Amino acid sequence: MDLQRNAVIEESVLVDLIQRAQDGGDPTALDGLYLLYVDRIFRYLLARLGDALMAEEVTSQVFLHLIQKIGQYRIAPQDNVAIFSAWFYRLAYNKMVDIKRKQNRTRTVPIEYAEQISSKQRVLDDVIERISIEEVLQKLQVLSGQQREVILLRFVEGYNIAETAAIMVKSEGAIKALQHRALENLRRYFQE
Helix, strand or coil, X not given: CCCCCCCCCCHHHHHHHHHHHHCCCCHHHHHHHHHHHHHHHHHHHHHHHCCHHHHHHHHHHHHHHHHHHHHHCCCCCXXXXXXXXXXXXXXXXXXXXXXXXXXXXXXXCCHHHHHHCCCCCHHHHXXXXXXXXXXXXXXXXXXXXXXXXXXXXXXXXXXXXXXXXXXXXXXXXXXXXXXXXXXXXHHHHHHC
């Protein structure tokens, strides 16, 4: 069988490819599915993402996902072109949504600031996801004087916990508690 990219999908050809892909993952069957669907899936994703590189990346991940999920598709007595296509486009849509969610959760920081980022900033991350640092600085008036000072020393001046404790003449535990309360107060304030 000599399939071309983006060829018209025939029911008998598609059913044969699906059956062979499900029966031990026949590489030529998977290649055939790739040839039939790669341009269609790419165009579908490009229309939704508006970014060719991103659409290409997601398309490749969709086909990897297809290899894992092909066994879940149940061949119907008829209309497999429509049914499989709908199933496959749903697979592509779900993969696109998963990838976009992961990207939205992933913060990128210029390399020169990477050292300053703590891996234990869950509360701060929640605040920063919702607002910019400029807004935080403008809204610091909702905090007590000590909470405001901790936020300024830690996140504007860039001092670590120990340095902030030394400057404020407090224990590191007290600084952590102040910082936590300040960030929680800011988060609550911005949620209202």
